[in-house]
Amino acid sequence: MTSPTEPQDPIVTPSARDGAPGASVAPPDGEGRATALPGSSATAPAPAAKVGHAPVPAAEAGHGDAPALVPEPAPAYGSPAVSLRGLVKTFGHKVAVAGISLDIPAGSFYGLVGPNGAGKTTLLSMATGLLRPDAGTATICGVDMWTDPVQAKRLLGVLPDGMAIFDRLTGTQLVTYAGLLRGMDRETVASRTADLMGVLDLREAADTLVVDYSAGMTKKVTLAAALIHAPRVLVLDEPFEAVDPVSASHIRAILSDYVASGGTVIVSSHVMDLVQRMCDHVAVVVDGQVRAAGTVDEVRAGRSLEERFVELAGGQLSGEGLSWLRSS
Numbered sequence: 005m006t007s008p009t010e011p012q013d014p015i016v017t018p019s020a021r022d023g024a025p026g027a028s029v030a031p032p033d034g035e036g037r038a039t040a041l042p043g044s045s046a047t048a049p050a051p052a053a054k055v056g057h058a059p060v061p062a063a064e065a066g067h068g069d070a071p072a073l074v075p076e077p078a079p080a081y082g083s084p085a086v087s088l089r090g091l092v093k094t095f096g097h098k099v100a101v102a103g104i105s106l107d108i109p110a111g112s113f114y115g116l117v118g119p120n121g122a123g124k125t126t127l128l129s130m131a132t133g134l135l136r137p138d139a140g141t142a143t144i145c146g147v148d149m150w151t152d153p154v155q156a157k158r159l160l161g162v163l164p165d166g167m168a169i170f171d172r173l174t175g176t177q178l179v180t181y182a183g184l185l186r187g188m189d190r191e192t193v194a195s196r197t198a199d200l201m202g203v204l205d206l207r208e209a210a211d212t213l214v215v216d217y218s219a220g221m222t223k224k225v226t227l228a229a230a231l232i233h234a235p236r237v238l239v240l241d242e243p244f245e246a247v248d249p250v251s252a253s254h255i256r257a258i259l260s261d262y263v264a265s266g267g268t269v270i271v272s273s274h275v276m277d278l279v280q281r282m283c284d285h286v287a288v289v290v291d292g293q294v295r296a297a298g299t300v301d302e303v304r305a306g307r308s309l310e311e312r313f314v315e316l317a318g319g320q321l322s323g324e325g326l327s328w329l330r331s332s
């Protein structure tokens with residue numbers, strides 16, 4: 005279900021996947037997993053100066069004779085970049101998210117962890133305007149996602165998990181398209197696209213169709229599309245899945261620079277060691293609820309994050325069962 009207040013973001017429908025860019029642009033379905041190249045239609049301010057360029061002057065925000073968009077002031081360090089209140093989502097009888105409230109401090113590198121099916125993707129989809137909540141609110145730098153989605157999405161870059169993209173474009177075309185959709189001027193888009201393709205080790209594949217990319221390459225080019233407008237908040241669902249270690253290390257360096265320059269990163273991951281090393285905050289989601297949240301040190305409470313995670317998720321570290329599988 006869509007409502008009149010939903011953002012008019014570029015959405016790739018199945019028919020568009022085989023067609024030209026812009027062949028099928030529709031609002032998000034608001035139910036189930038959206039198929040989207042998420043983002044907004046205007047340039048956001050730029051804490052991500054390290055992604056190849058200095059911060060974007062306000063004048064760059066417009067193109068042609070369009071008036072320049074003046075960036076909103078960044079929230080002070082420590083105030084929430086993302087604030088979630090009482091978010092609920094059910095699918096039939098399944099309660100995917102059961103009333104989650106969470107504050108993500110600005111300038112934090114925030115990990116979201118939880119077992120399979122815990123509700124992480126559903127939560128992030130509601131926070132980023134891809135899935136309408138049954139109840140609750142999500143605000144991005146003080147802007148309500150569901151009452152002012154266009155403004156809220158200007159502040160966001162999103163790497164969704166498992167969504168369709170315009171894969172009949174080349175990598176360069178896809179990233180360029182994402183920048184132009186956000187109202188950036190062609191020169192800046194071209195220059196940043198080249199930077200991103202280089203940093204993400206996609207230069208040789210720049211003119212290859214995305215449909216012919218490997219899973220890791222697709223992940224990287226989607227990340228480039230999420231970064232092109234230098235958003236204030238980056239939401240990344242499983243960004244390292246299928247990505248090789250060298251590329252993963254490049255991505256981590258980009259994200260760390262981004263956070264150091266004032267950006268906020270929210271990353272969902274199943275790799276506890278990575279979250280422990282990379283993130284400064286973490287929330288553990290189990291059965292659609294937050295079981296623990298805070299700084300990584302607070303949550304792990306003197307143990308490894310993996311041990312704490314297993315404890316909170318009610319699991320076990322030692323292998324049991326499947327006795328028939330043992331060879332002796």
Ligand SMILES: Nc1ncnc2c1ncn2[C@@H]1O[C@H](COP(=O)(O)OP(=O)(O)OP(=O)(O)O)[C@@H](O)[C@H]1O
Pocket residue numbers: 035036037095098099100118119120121122123124125126127
């Ligand atoms: N569109 C949908 N229709 C029906 N059920 C759904 C839908 N999306 C999610 N669910 C259910 O909601 C629950 C939470 O799913 P979600 O994808 O948010 O979990 P997750 O924590 O991201 O899992 P994973 O770590 O495996 O990716 C699961 O039980 C899932 O089956």
